[in-house]
Amino acid sequence: MPFTETQPGDERVGPREGRVLIVCGDLFFGTQVASVVREAGLDPLPEMLAERTLGHLADSAVIAVLLDLETRGVDPAALLASLPASRPRVVAFGPHVQTQRLEAARAAGCDAVLSRGQVTSSASLLRRVLLGEDEPSSSPETEDA
16 A cells, blocks of 8 residues: 555545644655554554655644654654644654664653554554553563564
8 A cells, every 4th residue: 555645535444533644754664654543543644754744734633743763854852842832742653772762752742752663563552642542551662663
């Protein structure tokens, strides 16, 4: 399945509850993430270029941002500083072995930080984290990527 947003009338999962901006420069992994977001009942909005993130956030339907820390140009602190207080949730993710990068995203104020494995392993966990209903039970450093 190509890395594109859900088409109107896509009834495989049912009605969508909100749009999730996926900032991921890796076409193949971004496609996996979009599939899990769709499986979670949310509408994926993929973006491969970090510098276009703010432009997408003008879309009031965006309820969360999934931010791949490996995407060139991604700076969680700068992104969070440029967003208004009524911003969507920002969930950063990256390889579990990149502990400094994950901790930096947490320190910058991301609402949640996950490993790549946590993002793709459970649609229900991802949904709860994106909607702010749950935080992951273990730290990203202990999960497989």
